Amino acid sequence: MSKPLDYENLNENVKKCQYAVRGELYLRASELQKEGKKIIFTNVGNPHALGQKPLTFPRQVIALCQAPFLLDDPNVGLIFPADAIARAKQFLAMTSGGLGAYSDSRGIPGVRKEVAEFIERRDGYPSDPELIFLTDGASKGVMQILNSVIRGPSDGILVPVPQYPLYSASIQLLGGSLVPYFLEETANWGLDINDLRQSVAQARFKGITVRAMVIINPGNPTGQCLSVANLKQIIQFCHQENLVLLGDEVYQQNIYQDERPFISARKVLLDMGPPISKELQLVSFHTVSKGYWGECGQRGGYFEMTNIPPKAVEEIYKVASISLSPNVPGQIFMGLMVNPPKPGDISYDQYVRESKGILESLRRRAHMMTDGFNSCRNVVCAMYSFPQIRLPPRAIEAANKLGKAPDVLYCLRLLEATGISTVPGSDIELDYHGDEDATDPGEKIVNPPWYVVGRVFTDKFINPKSLSDAMGKAWRLGEGMAVRELENNVFIF
Amino acid sequence: MSKPLDYENLNENVKKCQYAVRGELYLRASELQKEGKKIIFTNVGNPHALGQKPLTFPRQVIALCQAPFLLDDPNVGLIFPADAIARAKQFLAMTSGGLGAYSDSRGIPGVRKEVAEFIERRDGYPSDPELIFLTDGASKGVMQILNSVIRGPSDGILVPVPQYPLYSASIQLLGGSLVPYFLEETANWGLDINDLRQSVAQARFKGITVRAMVIINPGNPTGQCLSVANLKQIIQFCHQENLVLLGDEVYQQNIYQDERPFISARKVLLDMGPPISKELQLVSFHTVSKGYWGECGQRGGYFEMTNIPPKAVEEIYKVASISLSPNVPGQIFMGLMVNPPKPGDISYDQYVRESKGILESLRRRAHMMTDGFNSCRNVVCAMYSFPQIRLPPRAIEAANKLGKAPDVLYCLRLLEATGISTVPGSDIELDYHGDEDATDPGEKIVNPPWYVVGRVFTDKFINPKSLSDAMGKAWRLGEGMAVRELENNVFIF
Ligand SMILES: Cc1ncc(COP(=O)(O)O)c(C=O)c1O
Ligand SMILES: Cc1ncc(COP(=O)(O)O)c(C=O)c1O
Numbered sequence: 001m002s003k004p005l006d007y008e009n010l011n012e013n014v015k016k017c018q019y020a021v022r023g024e025l026y027l028r029a030s031e032l033q034k035e036g037k038k039i040i041f042t043n044v045g046n047p048h049a050l051g052q053k054p055l056t057f058p059r060q061v062i063a064l065c066q067a068p069f070l071l072d073d074p075n076v077g078l079i080f081p082a083d084a085i086a087r088a089k090q091f092l093a094m095t096s097g098g099l100g101a102y103s104d105s106r107g108i109p110g111v112r113k114e115v116a117e118f119i120e121r122r123d124g125y126p127s128d129p130e131l132i133f134l135t136d137g138a139s140k141g142v143m144q145i146l147n148s149v150i151r152g153p154s155d156g157i158l159v160p161v162p163q164y165p166l167y168s169a170s171i172q173l174l175g176g177s178l179v180p181y182f183l184e185e186t187a188n189w190g191l192d193i194n195d196l197r198q199s200v201a202q203a204r205f206k207g208i209t210v211r212a213m214v215i216i217n218p219g220n221p222t223g224q225c226l227s228v229a230n231l232k233q234i235i236q237f238c239h240q241e242n243l244v245l246l247g248d249e250v251y252q253q254n255i256y257q258d259e260r261p262f263i264s265a266r267k268v269l270l271d272m273g274p275p276i277s278k279e280l281q282l283v284s285f286h287t288v289s290k291g292y293w294g295e296c297g298q299r300g301g302y303f304e305m306t307n308i309p310p311k312a313v314e315e316i317y318k319v320a321s322i323s324l325s326p327n328v329p330g331q332i333f334m335g336l337m338v339n340p341p342k343p344g345d346i347s348y349d350q351y352v353r354e355s356k357g358i359l360e361s362l363r364r365r366a367h368m369m370t371d372g373f374n375s376c377r378n379v380v381c382a383m384y385s386f387p388q389i390r391l392p393p394r395a396i397e398a399a400n401k402l403g404k405a406p407d408v409l410y411c412l413r414l415l416e417a418t419g420i421s422t423v424p425g426s427d428i429e430l431d432y433h434g435d436e437d438a439t440d441p442g443e444k445i446v447n448p449p450w451y452v453v454g455r456v457f458t459d460k461f462i463n464p465k466s467l468s469d470a471m472g473k474a475w476r477l478g479e480g481m482a483v484r485e486l487e488n489n490v491f492i493f
Numbered sequence: 494m495s496k497p498l499d500y501e502n503l504n505e506n507v508k509k510c511q512y513a514v515r516g517e518l519y520l521r522a523s524e525l526q527k528e529g530k531k532i533i534f535t536n537v538g539n540p541h542a543l544g545q546k547p548l549t550f551p552r553q554v555i556a557l558c559q560a561p562f563l564l565d566d567p568n569v570g571l572i573f574p575a576d577a578i579a580r581a582k583q584f585l586a587m588t589s590g591g592l593g594a595y596s597d598s599r600g601i602p603g604v605r606k607e608v609a610e611f612i613e614r615r616d617g618y619p620s621d622p623e624l625i626f627l628t629d630g631a632s633k634g635v636m637q638i639l640n641s642v643i644r645g646p647s648d649g650i651l652v653p654v655p656q657y658p659l660y661s662a663s664i665q666l667l668g669g670s671l672v673p674y675f676l677e678e679t680a681n682w683g684l685d686i687n688d689l690r691q692s693v694a695q696a697r698f699k700g701i702t703v704r705a706m707v708i709i710n711p712g713n714p715t716g717q718c719l720s721v722a723n724l725k726q727i728i729q730f731c732h733q734e735n736l737v738l739l740g741d742e743v744y745q746q747n748i749y750q751d752e753r754p755f756i757s758a759r760k761v762l763l764d765m766g767p768p769i770s771k772e773l774q775l776v777s778f779h780t781v782s783k784g785y786w787g788e789c790g791q792r793g794g795y796f797e798m799t800n801i802p803p804k805a806v807e808e809i810y811k812v813a814s815i816s817l818s819p820n821v822p823g824q825i826f827m828g829l830m831v832n833p834p835k836p837g838d839i840s841y842d843q844y845v846r847e848s849k850g851i852l853e854s855l856r857r858r859a860h861m862m863t864d865g866f867n868s869c870r871n872v873v874c875a876m877y878s879f880p881q882i883r884l885p886p887r888a889i890e891a892a893n894k895l896g897k898a899p900d901v902l903y904c905l906r907l908l909e910a911t912g913i914s915t916v917p918g919s920d921i922e923l924d925y926h927g928d929e930d931a932t933d934p935g936e937k938i939v940n941p942p943w944y945v946v947g948r949v950f951t952d953k954f955i956n957p958k959s960l961s962d963a964m965g966k967a968w969r970l971g972e973g974m975a976v977r978e979l980e981n982n983v984f985i986f
Contacts (some may be wrong), residue, residue, distance in 0.1 A: 004642055004704040004737040005774045007804035011644045014808055017815070026814075030597070044817065048590035059560045066822075067556035069549065075571040079563060095790075097541035102782075102789040104523070136629055136792070139816040147666075149497055151504045169815045173640075211497040244497040281498045289595075296595040297588075297821035299629070311500040314520075315507055321519075322510070322662045323632040324537065327820040328790035329559075 017172035018165070025411050029421035039419045045220075047294035055293065055354050057084060057347045058336040062329055064088035065099055083346045091332050099328045105321040107134025107302070108328070111335040115302050118338030123267040131305040131313065134334060136326045137296075138250050138287035141303040143170050145246060145283050148316055149212050150176035156203045158196070158213035158243070162425065164220045179203040179210050189224035193233045200241055212244045213237075218251040218262055223366070225260045231268040235280055244281040250301075253291025256363040266306055282306040288333045292358040300330030300337075510665035511658075518904050522914035532912045538713075540787035548786065548847050550577060550840045551829040555822055557581035558592055576839045584825050592821045598814040600627025600795070601821070604828040608795050611831035616760035624798040624806065627827060629819045630789075631743050631780035634796040636663050638739060638776050641809055642705050643669035649696045651689070651706035651736070655918065657713045672696040672703055682717035686726045693734055705737045706730075711744040711755055718753045724761040728773055737774040743794075746784025749856040759799055775799040781826045785851040793823030793830075 002008055007015070026041075033039045041049065048054065060080050065088045070076050076085065092098055094110030106112065112129035119127035135141035149155065150171065156179040159167045163180075171178045181199045183189045200210045215234060217226045226234070238245045247265035255262055266284055270277050288300035305313060340355075341348040399406040407424040415421050495501055500508070519534075526532045534542065541547065553573050558581045563569050569578060585591055587603030599605065605622035612620035628634035642648065643664065649672040652660045656673075664671045674692045676682045693703045708727060710719045719727070731738045740758035748755055759777055763770050781793035798806060833848075834841040892899035900917040908914050 001735060003735060003772075003774050003800075005776075005798075005801045005805050007802065007808065009704075010641050010805060010808055014641050014812055017812065044595065046590065046595045048593035049595070050590070052590075054591070054593045056562065059562070063556040063560035063563070066559060067552045069552070070556070070572060073572055075568065078568040079566055079572060097539065097543070097545075097790070098547065099790050100541035100547045100788045102537065102539045102542070136820060137817065143816065148503050148507050166815060173812060173815065211502075242494060242496060279496075281496050283498075295593045297590070297592050297818065299818075299820040305498075307496075308498045309500065312498050312503060315500065315503055319507055319510065319666060322659060322666065323636065324630065325790065325792075327629060327792040327823060329822050330820055 013173050013175045017169045024408065025415060025421055025423065028412060029415055029419075032415065032419065037419055039415075039421055041421045045290065045294075046296050048296065052294050052358060053354075054295065055351065055358075057081075057341055057351050058293075058295075058333060060084035060347075061087045061091065061336060062332055065091050065332055066329070068092055068098055081346045083341060087336075091335065095328065099332070101328070102325040103134075103328055103331065105323075105325050106132075106317060107326055107331050108335075111331050112302075114335045114339045115304070119264075119266070119304060123264055123270065125267070125270045127304060131308070132302055133305075133316070133320060134326050134331045135301040135303060135320075136299040136330060137289060138248065138285045138301040138303075139166055140299075140326070141285050141301050142166060142246070142248065143174075144316060144320060145303065146170050146174055146176070146212075147319065148312070149244065150174045153177055154208055156208040156210040158199060158210055160191070160214065160216060160219070163214075164216055164248070165423075167214055177203070177208045179208060183219070183224075189219055190226065190230050191234070193237055196234075196237055210241065210243060212246055214246045214248060215265065216248045216251075217265065218249075218254060220251060223256070225255065225257075225262050227260060228263055228268055231263065231265055232272065235265070235269050235272065235276065239276050239280050244283065247282060247284040249284055250287045250290045252286065253293075253359070254362065256366045266304070269306065279307060281308055283308070288330065288337050291337075292355040292362070293333075293337055294358075295333055298330045298333045299327055300333040301326075302334055506666050506668045510662045517901065518908060518914055518916065521905060522908055522912075525908065525912065530912055532908075532914055534914045538783065538787075539789050541789065545787050545851060546847075547788065548844065548851075550574075550834055550844050551786075551788075551826060553577035553840075554580045554584065554829060555825055558584050558825055559822070561585055561591055574839045576834060580829075584828065588821065592825070594821070595818040596627075596821055596824065598816075598818050599625075599810060600819055600824050601828075604824050605795075607828045607832045608797070612757075612759070612797060616757055616763065618760070618763045620797060624801070625795055626798075626809070626813060627819050627824045628794040628796060629792040629823060630782060631741065631778045631794040631796075632659055633792075633819070634778050634794050635659060635739070635741065636667075637809065637813060638796065639663050639667055639669070639705075640812065641805070642737060643667040646670055647701055649701040649703040651692060651703055653684070653707065653709055653712070656707075657709055657741070658916075660707055670696070670701045672701060676712070676717075682712055683719065683723050684727070686730055689727075689730055703734065703736060705739055707739045707741060708758065709741045709744075710758065711742075711747060713744060716749070718748065718750075718755050720753060721756055721761055724756065724758055725765065728758070728762050728765065728769065732769050732773050737776065740775060740777040742777055743780040743783045745779065746786075746852070747855065749860065759797070762799065772800060774801055776801070781823065781830050784830075785848040785855070786826075786830055787851075788826055791823045791826045792820055793826040794819075795827055 029039045029041065061084050064070055064076075064080060064085060068088075070080075071085065071089060091110075094108050095101060095103065109129065111134060112132045115132050115134075116127040116129040119125075119132075133141065133144075135144070146157065150157070153175060154177070156177045157167070157171050158179050158181050159171070160183050161180040162183065168178050179199055179202075181191060181196050183191055184195075196213075203210050213234070215226065217231075218224065219226075235245065237243075245265060249262070249264060252262045252264070264284060265282055269280055269282055282305075284304045284306070286302055286304075288298055289296040305316075308316075341351045395410075396406045399409040402409060404412075405424060411422050411424045522532045522534065554577050557563055557569075557573060557578060561581075563573075564578065564582060584603075587601050588594060588596065602622065604627060605625045608625050608627075609620040609622040612618075612625075626634065626637075628637070639650065642650070646668055647670070649670045650660070650664050651672050651674050652664070653676050654673040655676065661671055672692055672695075674684060674689050676684055677688075689706075696703050706727070708719065710724075711717065712719075728738065730736075738758060742755070742757060745755045745757070757777060758775055762773055762775060775798075777797045777799070779795055779797075781791055782789040798809075801809075834844045888903075889899045892902040895902060897905075898917060904915045904917045
């Protein structure tokens with residue numbers, strides 16, 4: 001007899017949900033790693049795992065918060081600067097019981113105040129700490145909000161394609177419907193409001209009411225910053241269609257171009273003035289995992305709610321309470337990120353030097369990757385290393401025979417040959433299930449006889465030369481395929 | 494027009510779920526705190542918030558892991574003992590990228606191995622690290638597993654009453670049905686298998702298939718350790734009824750009596766031998782939040798799966814992956830808890846002295862509280878300060894007039910009068926909704942004209958004398974009630 005936790009008896013939403021970032025590729029990569037092979041994981045941005053050093057000051061402060069008995073040690077000044085000591089004392093005074101006590105489920109009030117002040121400085125409008133909830137990373141915040149929005153399969157969430165797989169996976173897990181909208185590579189990954197309207201209309205035709213729209217700005221994996229004009233259009237669209245706008249702004253520090261700065265959805269909304277600025281419901285997300293912090297393992301994040309009525313805020317609070325409190329060290333990291341050392345502080349120069357160094361290195365590498373890919377025939381690559389790779393018909397055939405998407409097979413080969421673990425583009429472009437109308441890049445003929453096989457989603461921490469070598473090698477191993485063709489036409493770097 | 498995140502449009506499961514530990518009482522307490530009143534929160538066990546000091550050694554190790562640059566500092570030895578330094582190096586070597594990198598979504602393999610070794614030492618049977626997942630506290634683990642089990646409202650979960658509200662709230666949030674079973678105060682809070690059978694039969698009659706059974710052992714709020722005989726019965730029962738057993742064993746260090754030690758469900762199961770030991774599905778939960786650690790804010794926990802097939806484990810892994818990784822510092826705390834300093838280590842004596850001190854103080858206070866309550870007329874209290882308080886009919890009437898459960902009103906008055914924030918027993922005894930057959934303690938006549946009004950769930954960190962004074966004071970403020978009666982008959986301490 002089958003048992004409650006046998007596969008066939010699990011919650012269908014659990015089984016249905018796909019999680020590309022840790023899917024087949026990741027599992028195979030983990031196997032290889034266990035067998036002793038050196039694997040470079042590029043499936044998720046995890047900079048410290050690839051050698052990025054943490055910023056010193058926040059780590060000093062958190063170490064002192066964890067070991068408050070050091071604050072009375074006469075030797076502490078030999079190891080820690082005075083401003084780190086002062087800051088640790090401030091944070092400890094904000095908690096009741098230090099890092100070992102559950103905080104309020106929304107996070108420590110003092111840290112939420114620091115976040116509100118940061119938002120005010122950034123946007124020029126005051127922010128209310130009561131509408132800011134700290135979370136264990138942005139992922140948890142996104143899931144909390146989606147859980148409040150999604151009531152069943154007829155509730156749709158507009159999600160950009162290509163997307164970050166958190167969204168598709170969470171929507172599936174929560175039993176909602178993903179409604180894709182397509183970012184236009186040719187329009188600098190901006191979005192066309194007419195396409196949006198069409199996506200909503202198509203969904204409605206299938207009985208799905210769209211209730212929320214996700215924007216990822218700056219984009220992942222596409223890397224664009226949305227323009228103010230585009231953001232305004234989006235906001236107006238959400239207002240007309242009665243959607244809550246979910247602004248994933250975790251990459252707001254990762255700006256690798258000078259032409260278009262990051263501007264928050266909240267600022268654009270408030271700039272638009274009433275009535276819309278008082279009506280549109282907006283939730284914005286941020287994290288300590290990205291930018292020059294890259295403190296992924298600490299799990300610190302927040303979301304800020306705009307125009308969400310108090311009764312709904314209370315419900316979101318209640319649900320947050322079930323897991324008691326976000327981790328307190330992660331909250332302190334968030335406090336430090338939004339309120340770093342100031343000019344005149346002992347640690348200021350070091351902090352600026354370190355963060356600039358990291359940001360410049362990220363920026364340099366992003367450009368190298370993009371340029372490297374774009375110098376390849378049959379590879380097209382926008383910012384953030386989301387290269388579009390064209391494969392010949394015989395490569396597609398070979399993949400079809402194995403029952404795999406061509407880019408999945410490509411990525412698997414790449415992994416086996418080189419230890420570089422990537423995310424196949426089809427996973428993040430096509431994992432909205434049940435949408436038969438979606439264009440399958442594997443079927444779309446671009447320039448016969450070439451096909452777009454989705455993309456390889458990489459990361460900014462790999463030496464582009466070694467990746468491009470690697471990509472060639474991967475295909476050279478492809479038995480049964482038009483090896484020469486590939487070598488000659490696709491992967492000559 | 495109403496908007497997607499207006500109260501009336503929220504996911505019904507979100508709205509339905511009650512969370513007693515942070516419900517009406519907690520919100521009122523927070524308000525009072527904001528107004529400047531000193532509040533003692535006893536609504537959730539949060540020992541550091543009430544003055545318990547963290548153990549030194551683990552905090553030293555984690556501070557060093559957070560500040561790895563200190564490991565090269567020539568002065569580090571002035572502040573940190575050599576074994577803490579060595580241990581920090583070991584942990585950092587287990588990660589790839591230190592605490593700032595996402596770990597595997599199941600947790601750091603090296604820490605999972607330490608957990609497996611701890612379980613083997615404790616139970617006498619080897620444990621497989623691949624079946625151990627680290628989590629952000631036990632709460633998150635429980636929710637993950639319930640999410641896999643619950644498919645819809647006809648899936649029932651057996652939960653002890655009185656219970657810890659995590660279970661009722663999570664089951665409601667996930668859209669399942671709570672099936673209560675009652676712990677017998679007169680049988681040392683043990684459970685009667687015939688009652689269990691009846692609960693399952695009653696549920697079935699309502700169209701609910703029970704799929705899992707939760708035990709909290711040692712109990713919260715009841716404080717008992719289940720006997721081996723009782724555990725065997727429970728295991729056999731789950732096996733017969735094809736239920737997965739969820740063993741919440743977070744209080745395994747909190748043993749305040751000598752007669753009956755804690756024995757894990759897993760040990761009892763494996764002692765029973767095949768076939769049952771190879772068949773019964775069991776998931777066991779643990780945390781760094783309880784015991785003499787009390788590191789609630791760090792959010793470290795694990796669950797261990799027994800007899801769960803690999804395909805289901807993979808699905809649970811996939812869902813864990815959506816939020817990338819549990820917080821890494823919390824994982825290190827778990828590693829330290831299961832593998833503390835050993836005899837001969839520099840920090841061993843201090844570690845033993847500190848943990849013994851905390852445990853003895855907890856134990857002493859638990860006894861003081863219980864004895865204190867039991868010395869009161871019309872108050873009956875088992876271990877762990879879960880006192881049963883009897884109120885006269887006019888007190889019940891007054892509460893009814895206000896549309897509140899009598900014990901909720903009592904707790905609110907207690908809070909206003911004294912700043913002590915408790916959990917009304919009715920919240921944790923009765924918050925399984927939709928079960929009309931449940932006995933309402935407010936209606937059950939114990940010893941006419943006295944009523945049991947549920948309980949006041951307190952904590953072990955309050956001076957019992959001040960609490961009992963406070964309880965009297967609370968009622969003295971009760972306008973509209975038979976004040977004298979209360980004073981004379983119920984709250985003369
Ligand atoms: C677009 C986007 N949103 C959210 C996240 C989640 O980050 P975290 O949960 O670590 O804050 C990521 C992580 O890579 C991301 O790329
Ligand atoms: C019975 C029980 N289970 C689980 C928990 C959750 O603890 P945590 O999520 O902090 O590990 C608690 C906390 O008080 C508890 O009492």
